[in-house]
Amino acid sequence: MDLSKLNQDISNVKPSVLRQFDHDISADPKIVKLTLGEPDFNVPDHIKQAAIKAIDNNESHYPYFWGVQELRDAASSYYHDKFGYNYTSDQIVVSVGATEGLAATFHTLFQPGDAVIIPTPAYPVYKSMSDVNHLQALMIDTRANGCVLTPEQVQQAIDEHPELNIRGVVITDPSNPTGAVYTEEQLHALVPVLRDNEIWVISDEIYGELTYGVKHYTLSKWLSDQTIVINGLSKSHAMTGWRLGFVFGPSGVIDLIAKCHQYQVTAATSIVQYAAIEAMTNGEEDAEAMRVIYEKRCNYLRTALGKLGLDIVKPQGAFYVFVSLPDAWKDDSMAFAKKLAKKQHVGVIPGAPFGDDHAIRISYAASDESIHAAVAGLKAVLEDIGAVPVE
Amino acid sequence: MDLSKLNQDISNVKPSVLRQFDHDISADPKIVKLTLGEPDFNVPDHIKQAAIKAIDNNESHYPYFWGVQELRDAASSYYHDKFGYNYTSDQIVVSVGATEGLAATFHTLFQPGDAVIIPTPAYPVYKSMSDVNHLQALMIDTRANGCVLTPEQVQQAIDEHPELNIRGVVITDPSNPTGAVYTEEQLHALVPVLRDNEIWVISDEIYGELTYGVKHYTLSKWLSDQTIVINGLSKSHAMTGWRLGFVFGPSGVIDLIAKCHQYQVTAATSIVQYAAIEAMTNGEEDAEAMRVIYEKRCNYLRTALGKLGLDIVKPQGAFYVFVSLPDAWKDDSMAFAKKLAKKQHVGVIPGAPFGDDHAIRISYAASDESIHAAVAGLKAVLEDIGAVPVE
Structure with a gap:
């Protein structure tokens, strides 16, 4: 062949x-x-016990593809209390870790040929996801600004690349690989240029609970109608191998992402979803x-x-x-x-x-x-x- | 927006x-x-116990994206013994249920615009996966032949659609929704037309263990270099919600499918993979x-x-x-x-x-x-x- x-x-x-x-x-x-x-x-013991209980209770059937309702309810509260997210449970999809949430988001938001800004140094998977979706990845070096993207850089990219249809930007905050964290001012400064140019924000906040001496903020606070937030339990609850993530987004778009997710995986693992309810309910600390x-x-x-x-x-x-x-x-x-x-x-x-x-x-x-x-x-x-x- | x-x-x-x-x-x-x-x-109790043991043993880290080696070894033997599959462990990817295996396969095998034959009545997800990958789904009604695709129908489709680049066919055997099962002769009869026209076979054999009075055969026996087999534990071991599937394919292609899978989900859930080792080792009955x-x-x-x-x-x-x-x-x-x-x-x-x-x-x-x-x-x-x- x-x-x-x-x-x-x-x-x-x-x-x-x-x-x-x-x-x-x-x-x-x-x-x-x-x-x-x-x-x-x-994995914290109370979450392990919840998973075992789900196994004992034979929670082995297909979860609704959006995710178990009780989990989405709990995640809505948890992230609201932690970081001020403002998403109802019907704006949350339970994904197979952050990766699958990112994959569904990249596939849904952009048309082949669209361009996505990736500030570097960056987690290489964003570039790979751009590649598999036939997107143009526009890498912007942020090392001169403490690894934080500035609105001037976004504007410059738009000005210098009239041939590109720049439709998205990935913000990883806190950053993998640098550990850089955006201040509230730095995030807020990005709002006008992203809003004026109708650029979708993929806000990867998977490390949001791990900051040192500074607070984590979210662009979704100001740009809720054009931000897709990616989060999950891999880092905060040491559950990498269990594969449990969340996608948060405005109605309309999140429905499309949910549909894409359905045709990628059907749903996230049932017993892990039940364990995650425990994490989102009693695992704030x-x-x-x-x-x-x-x-x-x-x-x-x-x-x-x-x-x-x-x-x-x-x-x-x-x-x-x-x-x-x-x-x-x-x-x-x-x-x-x-x-x-x-x-x-x-x-x-x-x-x-x-x-x-x-x-x-x-x-x-x-x-x-x-x-x-x-x-x-x-x-x-x-x-x-x-x-x-x-x- | x-x-x-x-x-x-x-x-x-x-x-x-x-x-x-x-x-x-x-x-x-x-x-x-x-x-x-x-x-x-x-889920059979010995498999549940294996999952609980994996939780107790803190098997919570990223599995290698292809899947845990021991599981792929066990699956290689299990399906060889059951159905005569001839795939080594490095020709097997562990997926998030059959769905994710299908998604990676559709995304990898075909270019946008390619056509895929779907014999109907068919599980509707094949058409949806064609749609999300911008493929042409060519539905062929098999009701007149007991819901089994014939080589004549494949040839007729090729002859009648010179405008289509027919690159694949989906065989669901046993069939969802009809319960039809291909005989060995019916499968073997498809070999020449598929081989001559270099048509990839996506062989969905998820119901392979559930046949009544007849035996399950696999096209991969004769067309190993152009068949991707989809299988998994959802139906045979009542593990639908646990999300554990397998993709089997020839070297070269399976490496690409593994790469696609990596960018879809990173890996299947660790604790479920360890439970699946038990299913593949001691769950033949x-x-x-x-x-x-x-x-x-x-x-x-x-x-x-x-x-x-x-x-x-x-x-x-x-x-x-x-x-x-x-x-x-x-x-x-x-x-x-x-x-x-x-x-x-x-x-x-x-x-x-x-x-x-x-x-x-x-x-x-x-x-x-x-x-x-x-x-x-x-x-x-x-x-x-x-x-x-x-x-």
């Missing part, structure tokens, strides 16, 4: 470098992994204990990396630091990550897929021991290339 | 009539539902007890519906009967289903979305009491419209 006749958008999209690199280095039994955005915490520990690790890493003379974006949220490689390193980010994995058995993700080929992303959703080992390994590689400052 | 600028493939696709009708009639507390393909059995009961119900229904003078396709598999409405009924199938629901509190699915607006689909994945009540309700409606034969 002639594979060139298959959907070229799928053939051409790059597989996830993050997950492939993580998978490949996992063959090393000594590897210390600070690769994926994978909490090292367990679950993230806090983890957040405190993440913050300590973050502070440790900032200090330790500073001592190694490394330059990082100041992290205020999520659980990553995005580290510029020293000038002494002349090769690309993948070569650095491979060297670190091979010589020191430390796994980090190369910066290239995020849009910076002279950087690495270190996840501190890992144990203290792993983080200490990673710093030691990093130090050894830096010494090896002659890039450790005199203490 | 102007919704006409959204993806018109999503805007235009019809929502699932099956699920919407099921949802709508569920508001009636007295309703007896024979609507969805939803086993009334519980799970379906049999259910199959025996389904067969009894099927026989009961055939007799009872025959006494009511109703004409049905002879069901040899799955858990549906597809019933032609009597000549005395002059309105469409939705009106009949609504009348049956309203007057007799019996829920069945109208035939229109399957491709026959003078039929209904009755699911016997329901308790004996429900099935008896449904027959009584059906009889009452038939009497009401003057369509019950003198006994």
